Amino acid sequence: MSALFAVLKAIAAVCLAGAIFYVMNLAASGLFTNPGLDQPAYVILPDDAPAAAAVEAPSFEELMASADPARGERAFRDCQACHRVEEGVHAVGPSLYGVIGRDIASFDDFRYSAAFSGLEGVWTPERIDALITNPQGFARGTAMTYSGMRRASDRADLIAYLQTLGM
Missing domain, CATH: 1.10.760.10 (Cytochrome c-like domain)
Incomplete structure (x- = not known):
């Protein structure tokens, strides 16, 4: 009986870890994405990545x-x-x-x-x-x-x- 109990505890621990990972993933996705644009809200570029071309805003005129x-x-x-x-x-x-x-x-x-x-x-x-x-x-x-x-x-x-x- 104790072996069965140990196996059930191990399965419960794996399920709980998976549930915690899933909830944390949802929370992080909510913080770093913009659902209205379906793009990341903040992108970190590596140092060697070329910077995006600046979008020129229209002039006042x-x-x-x-x-x-x-x-x-x-x-x-x-x-x-x-x-x-x-x-x-x-x-x-x-x-x-x-x-x-x-x-x-x-x-x-x-x-x-x-x-x-x-x-x-x-x-x-x-x-x-x-x-x-x-x-x-x-x-x-x-x-x-x-x-x-x-x-x-x-x-x-x-x-x-x-x-x-x-x-």
Whole structure:
């Protein structure tokens, strides 16, 4: 009887080890793959492997040429928490009506943070792109708490929408 018990314990140990290995394999697969793309989430290349050719991102001008103001209006929903698009109507942030081509910090009836009060020039699409990419990087010390819009195509769509305001 004890020999049979020893064999059963050995079989149970092998089954338990297999089950643990299977569960750990599933967990590791979940961490290092992206099921939406069916590709590894992170690939470690050996030192002698050639680096993949860098994918060239479209230029700002190309993005603006293909920008869609309707998509930009949807992207503006993030901005609506602080900005309005009606002429002269301010909220936490200044009105964005007619912002393209307008002088920076030009409203007398809005109190700008010191970060914007020190900037000169006009709002160009490129400047707005820089601002909404990284507000703190564009105007260090700004009261604007928005962390930035990462996708360049979304920024181009938003700028295309802003260009339709006040025209």
